[in-house]
Amino acid sequence: xxxxxxxxxxxxxxxxxxxxxxxxxxxxxxxxxxxxxxxxxxxxxxxxxxxxxxxxxxxxxxxxxxxxxxxx
Numbered sequence: 001x002x003x004x005x006x007x008x009x010x011x012x013x014x015x016x017x018x019x020x021x022x023x024x025x026x027x028x029x030x031x032x033x034x035x036x037x038x039x040x041x042x043x044x045x046x047x048x049x050x051x052x053x054x055x056x057x058x059x060x061x062x063x064x065x066x067x068x069x070x071x072x
Contacts, residue, residue, distance in 0.1 A: 010037075015046040015053070031055035033063050 011026030020043065028037040032052035045054040047063075054060045 011040055013040075013043075013053070015048050015051050017048055020046070029053045031059055033059040 007025050007027065009026045009028075011022055011029055012024035013029050014021040014023055020040075022040070026040070028039050029043060030036065031038055031054055032047075032050070034055050036055045038053055038055050043053055045057060045060050046052065047054070047060075050063075052063075054063065
């Protein structure tokens with residue numbers, strides 16, 4: 001499914017070891033730390049164990065307790 005065929009809204013995704021499986025179509029998922037929208041075609045970081053997505057490597061570290069909290 002390409003970007004133009006994907007319906008808008010938040011997708012429901014199953015996070016697997018080296019891929020994802022779209023359970024409910026959508027154009028993005030939310031970062032578990034920042035709550036930012038992550039377009040599916042830009043999703044690079046996730047946790048299989050926690051079944052959640054992350055917008056950046058820094059968000060992964062923050063979620064795991066290895067980085068200083070974001071200001072604000």
